Amino acid sequence: MSLRYPALHASHSGIWIATDEGTRPIGRGEAIRIAADTPVIVLNAALVGQRLGYADLAGLDVLELFAFMCPARFMVPTPRGLARATGLETPARDEDVATFLRAAAQALLDLPKGEWPEKEGAWMSAQSLFRLRWPWAPVIGDHLVKPVEAERWLFSKLPEWSEGAPRPQPRTITLDGDETQARLAHLTGSAAEQRTGQRAFAQAAMDAFGPRMVRDSPNMVLAEAGTGIGKTLGYLAPASLWAEKAGGAVWVSTFTKALQRQLGQESARLFPDATVRKQKVVTRKGRENYLCLLNLEDALQGGFQNRAAVLAQLVARWAAYSADGDMVGGDLPGWLPTLFRRNGSTALTDRRGECVYAGCPHYRKCFIERAARASSEADIVIANHALVMVNAARGRELTTRPTRYVFDEGHHLFDAADSMFSTALTGQETIEIRRWILGPESGGRGRRRGLQARLSDVASYDEGGARAISEAVVAAQALAADGWLQRVGEGAPFGPIETLLAAVRGLTYARAEAAGDAGYALETELAEPDATLVEAAGPAAHALDALVRPLVTLGRRLEAVLAEAPDWMDGPARARVEGAIASIGWRAETVAAWVSLLARVGGPASPDFVDWLAVDRVEGREYDIGLHRHWLDPSKPFAETVLKPAHGALVTSATLRGGGADPNEGWAVAEARTGANHLLRGASRFEASSPFDYASQAEVLIVTDVKRGDMGALANAYARLGCASGGGMLGLFTAIRRLRGVHARIADRLARDGLPLYAQHVDPIDTGTLIDIFRDDASASLLGTDALRDGVDVPGESLRLVVMEGVPWPKPTVLHAARRLASGGSAYDDRIVRARLAQAFGRLIRRADDRGMFVLLSAAMPSRLLTAFPPGVRIERVTLDEAVLRASRLPSVTQVVQEVRLDA
Template identity: 25%
Template sequence: MARYRPILTVVRAIFLGVARSELPGVLELLTHAVEAVGGAERAGQVEMADAVGRAIRTGEHLAVQAGTGTGKSLAYLVPAIRHAVEKEATVVVSTATIALQRQLVDRDLPRLAKALKKVLGREPTFAILKGRRNYLCLHRLDTGAPDEPDDQALFDPFAVSRLGKDVKRLFEWSSDTETGDRDELVPGVADQAWRQVSVTAKECLGAARCPIGTDCFAEKARAEAGRADIVVTNHALLAIDALQGYQVLPEHDVVIIDEAHELVDRVTSVATGELTASMVSVAVRRCGKLIDADIADRLMESSDAMALILDDLPSGRFDTLPKPLAGVLAGVRDAAHACITAMGPDRKEEVEDATARKLARTLLDEIHDNAMRMLEAFDPDQAHQRDVVWMTADTFSANPRPPSLKVAPLAVAGLLREKVFGLNTTILTSATLTLGGNFDTLARQWGLPAKQLKVVKAEGAATDKEAPSDLESIKWTGIDVGSPFDHKRNGILYMAKHLPAPGRDGLQKSTLDEIAELVDAAGGRTLGLFSSMRAAKQAAEELRDRIKYPILCQGEDSTSLLVQKFAEDARTCLFGTLSLWQGVDVPGPSLQLVLVDRIPFPRPDDPVSSARQRAVEARGGNGFLTVAATHAALLLAQGTGRLHRSISDRGVVAVLDSRIATARYGGFLRASLPPLWPTTDPQVVRDALRRLDAAAPA
């Protein structure tokens, strides 16, 4: 059937009244779209749309840095829709955040579909697709979840009552929802409650065997996605599609990765495995009557031994595998394998028995594979080590957790090169992709070769794809289409060169004095981005007695409500940490000063980044610049981007870490930021803030 698809495509297009050759070009469609939504043509948007269209035609991958205000969503959606309609194909758009997914599905795509309906001959279709765990499982709801109390219940006497209330809400909601999508449940419920009514892809019986498979919310979402021109998903599902041995996303030949600066971290997160003593004991309970008791007892004994050993081990990264832990992991691996063997292959049986077998087998596979992976992670040659193993334990905090072993990949470049770039034409875009002034750093992390192609401006023929070749290597282009914002005219980068380098004992008095003077000069209007919650709270508590403007601090209410209050009152300040570096969009006079307390290097005890840094050094590279400085540059660029959210925004980004001006790596960090006008003079900055405050509307 596949070989007849091109013929059917032409016939279908002619039947619709628009032959493939008659479809307008990308730039003509962009003009239609911009006029329909009441926008204005932007040079960067035009350049980006042209480049995306060319990449789709040639099959050569593309990385596009598009600054805030470019209108990049429209710039990649228009050529994507044209390709989908022309080829009767599906294009996958992957994002990192729920906010952007909702913007695409609720605003951008509906408006664009209506705008292009007439010129394309039909209205383009779109759908959103998430992992199976995000949808209500009607079979789980009907049969009930296995009796597996969360570890949290051991510490929190109120956890069970909260769980019961949440599950009751979910039962009531199941009668009203049409999609079963967790994100449509407002207010939401805790993860523990959601796990009672959902299953992972590995736990699912499959639509053919499930007695409620015809009404399955996840299957309906997949079916809708398979019929759509554009499918919006997230980086996690994209990673699952690449990692698993079965297809998750619909057939597609083009994938567009927005917020591509987050791709490596999201893929790493999906590829991270976990192993706890309670996971092993839960697997024993799931086995139940499926295997002989003496075989299950071996697994239970390994769980008990694991709990004892982990209690005696310190938290943190393992440079070598402790002998007692190696023995326990080998015992867990072998006992899990024995259970899997005893359980045997899937068989024809009652649905209830099939469900129990699937749940048990899924967890046993995970336990066995993670134990094996941890045992194999310790290569004597650090340059060839593939994974990092560490332990976390937190039994004394407000939300205590027992010890947990984790394993994560040191790099995901090979996976992305083989399973993403090797299979699809890929467009990566974000406002922050060039670090130190070029794409090389992120290209290495993605698995793209260091050498990129030159940009060819001509639009080209209907298809410019080269014939396949055994000698073919990955080809890609990187372009920066700039931003419509005049950063040098409208923004100042203040580097507090006179301040001492940050210490480990919280914010110094001189730094707090500097913050107070800057906030006072700005008349409030300040977003404080801190490297830790401890520093944000210290600044908020100490400055509330020193300045007359209200200070909100992350953690005092939901982040969305705090941002809303901050935006509504121009005199208010908002202090916080990581999520504010990337998640705040407040145009106008409410935000005219962005404070950064220190360069956001990863914590020295962060197991993944420290192991990656060590691996780079083992291969003769500069681990600090490759890992730590890259992490800091990305976050700094994202944080700096909070200042300019509209073309009329003006203000100051103040970095209170003198190392950005004095350290050798400072030039790399500065080259990764928007081109703000730089200064180290505090008086110049305070005077500028006072002028902006005086000119702002009352």
């Protein structure tokens, strides 16, 4: 049976429709008319709809079909990626794509004819999707045969985890240098080139795994290892050897999901056998990353409606075949949730802390609990900075806290700690706690329950606990409620918290708004508050204090129930109560921090903190209001919470000293930003330069004739450079508004040369998928902001040109101003800029055969900042014409088949 539906393809270079009669170009109006009247096959309906200017585009999206037919499989969501997944030939031209989509859809539908690993559960899922009127369901149904026997599906198919005996404390051992080098040689392979820097790095990393000699003073190693050293295997060698000999777990913490994936791949060198590797190496993330089976069940039983219900069914198909249930960076395609406008994917995870633990019927199959137990038995746990800090500050797994850490991408520790240990008393934060306590207040669907309902059986046993819950419910009525933002904006707040937020808004607008304001966030110091704010702070603090008291009492009552261990408290019940204690304690700490912040209003400032007021806006639309508190030096609580309880920590990065103008200053910066200067025993230092020959592999060009603030000139520069290089351009911006402006001006221009252009904050595609697309197509270019400056690993010709719109000066926020004042004034700014430039340049050369060019579009680039670039790299100030000429000489396969346009 062949598909009779037409296929539609839209790109920046044109629009085509393919039918049984052939393929032809069409105009935008005709395309919209056809799509509105007829089901059409498309690739990424959200993206095609955006390019047509028809947001309501719906149809037969091949990506949704792939998600159903091939759940938990990786695919780059482009014609090239789809061709690879279906075994078809990649369409050579844009005008061939529409015809290709029909063939690719047919190939996916034909999978049941052969060996189809994901057959189980497909029939039942297709029936559910048919009832939801999913466009593909009738088509799929014609290609499936109803199974003779009932299928095992999802909740019956998922394996159960089992409880094991507590892991003993690691033994005290000292690593042998020869053994460590032998382990490194085993990991790299006997035929691999022996790298002196890598061997020295592994030797230095051993210090982090030695016995601790002084309490609260871990063995800390700061190691800057240039790109190409091979630091991943360099630290896995001593880490794996220590885990094996000491019987403990090493937590390897990263900042980006890309490095987490890379570490998972590198672990195959440690444990080639997949079954052993699954036991020995575990990737661990925060609870909010994993699918919650109870939330999914609710969604499948009517909690989701319309398109969101279709998403839930496709997620259920994925969950049955997922390796770990990770919805963010795992084997769920990152592009899947973006296909569903106002998607409900976040509602399928435990973002609100409403988990009932052992009270959940799916507790024994829970992905989150399985990951937690697997990590307690693993040798290597691949985590991230945020999870490490959360786990240390308020984790439930007290008996399995790691004693050895490796912090890769260590230059991000300061920012991760800044986010973790901050306080925000905002409307959005208060309404979340209100919902957590009260549950749904206006009816509606869903399984959400308030605190009283979640703990009703426990409260019935303990009179004091039941009274505390009732008091918390009453006190929560004072928090911001649904519609608070509109009431505050209209000057009609309800309750003490909304009155406080209205006072914050008024003072922030009075002091922060300026002529020509762009409509983005406003903020002002919490200094010399007006009478309105001072008067509002008192009742708000009183209301919050009335809430924190019963929460603390409830936590204590639950602890008493645990200690008493009544007859009904079996293992699952105990786990549930322990989970409730942890969740209540987290909320109580949050509310107590709010009370402390309000005490600052009208009172003396603390030298340890920076406090300010803010109105958060996007393009003039307000979405949150509140008071904020950050540590002036967040590495201090990081050292207290994470480092001091540990026995050893290795902090490494290619740009660990990136902010220093000279080596000594660089090490001081590294120690200050990693918490090392808060330890009694100083950190040891190690440095290994990159083995790359930057002088011959790369050059830095500073373009001097692109006028600052001239959007047309900026767009022209990006267009000419991208066309000259034949794609392979990573364009970095410090402002989303300028990114969007440049993209709008150059996308069609690059498309005329057959060069695809993608952009963060423009294309309805998640960042991880954008990077996958960019990596997969050497002719593509990608525009983005900070996330791309730090989180892109694209070796080879797909990235051969990095273009920055200007010097990446820090945004002059209240927090930055306070840290700048405390840390050297303009020298502090310079350190930040050098670090950002070093990180951006680091995207360019990722392996020994890479070649590339770094272009900075700023005549005002100070010479003192050029030390950010590696020694030996050629740095020149040139005109745009000269930069374009040199970009045209970059090695590129695309230049063989296209004429480069060098003219403006």
